[in-house]
Amino acid sequence: MLRFEHVSKRYPNGTVAVDGLDFEVNEGELVTLVGPSGCGKTTTMKLVNRLEEPTSGRILLDGEDVSRVDPVKLRRRIGYVIQQVGLFPHRTVLDNTATVPVLLGRGRKAARQRAAELLELVGLDPAVYGGRYPDQLSGGQRQRVGVARALAADPPVLLMDEPFGAVDPVVRERLQNEFLRLQQEVRKTVLFVTHDIEEAVRLGDRIAVFGEGRIEQYDSPAAVLGAPATDYVASFVGSDRGLKRLSVTPVERGDLEQPPVVHLADSMATARERMRADGVRWAVVLDEDDVLHGWVSAGDSGASGEERERESVGTVAGHARRMEAWLRLGSSLKTAFSTMLQYDAGWIAVLDEEDRLLGVLTPSTLHEALRRSIDADTRSVERSDVELETVNGA
């Protein structure tokens, strides 16, 4: 879809901003470019939409050399979102968003209709925000308008240069989540510049780690964190990369425990029987629609016969306790861990997309999943040790 072939850029003052870039971005892929200030990330972006021209090499968009495409036509195919959003201060949010469709010759009415849809898509109610002016918005809201505007021409490619750099960390995380959800819907080919490794890891399908005008590693987030290709990458991702890795390691089916499951309408005698059969002292409780309700305990094992008798009376509904912590399958181990801490819970239900219970995560299964993630790290270290030994032994 987008391909860099031996691309270099030397500015007239002699600065070599990028030096022999070779990489490819697939259609619908979100690639983050990460690296310290001045390593050439912004220049790389500007070469794509021809705000800068390469000194050597070429860039292909859908197989076509961008240097042969008229820059104005090219930029219609490429949305551009920058940190200083650059909204027109004297136009309303709706008109700002409709700017490009109007330029593209869409009727004003159709363009505004589309703009309203896009504002909706980025989480701004057009009825509330459409008539406001940019200075009547928060920084985060302005960024959303910037994203809506970039999407307005429905370009297949989006270039985003630190779009969430100017907002506080909480708003930033919200914008990142919203953007991920939006990207699931629109599936653009995205180049996203950031100097924040956490942001790169959260958003990227792949990450290009830049150092001094070159790509040091181009890989999945898990690989960049788990097996940094060079010392430079290792120091850039930080010594807490094991922890960062939690945010890219998903909860998998194999991690789940399967406690007995009972329904609110079941009798307690049935519930106790199931727990006894499984050798456990609690069961997950679902309501009549199979939606998570909570849990029920088998009761105190030291209870007298009479007490046990009482505990067995009636339905599960009379004994069940609420438990609302749950996760989707595929959530990160980091989310699992923080949910468990937040609810101070001994277990968390894991649900599928249709809210059906798939199993539960307990501290011990979470621990195993953490091990799985850390082992993957250690294995990659061992592998390089082995290579060294082979070299030394030869």
Ligand SMILES: Nc1ncnc2c1ncn2[C@@H]1O[C@H](COP(=O)(O)OP(=O)(O)OP(=O)(O)O)[C@@H](O)[C@H]1O
């Ligand atoms: N127009 C220019 N003329 C000369 N040098 C430039 C020009 N633009 C950028 N540079 C230099 O090229 C190098 C790469 O700059 P670039 O803006 O691409 O880096 P960056 O990784 O995006 O940095 P930041 O994260 O600070 O935005 C820097 O040394 C910068 O000073």
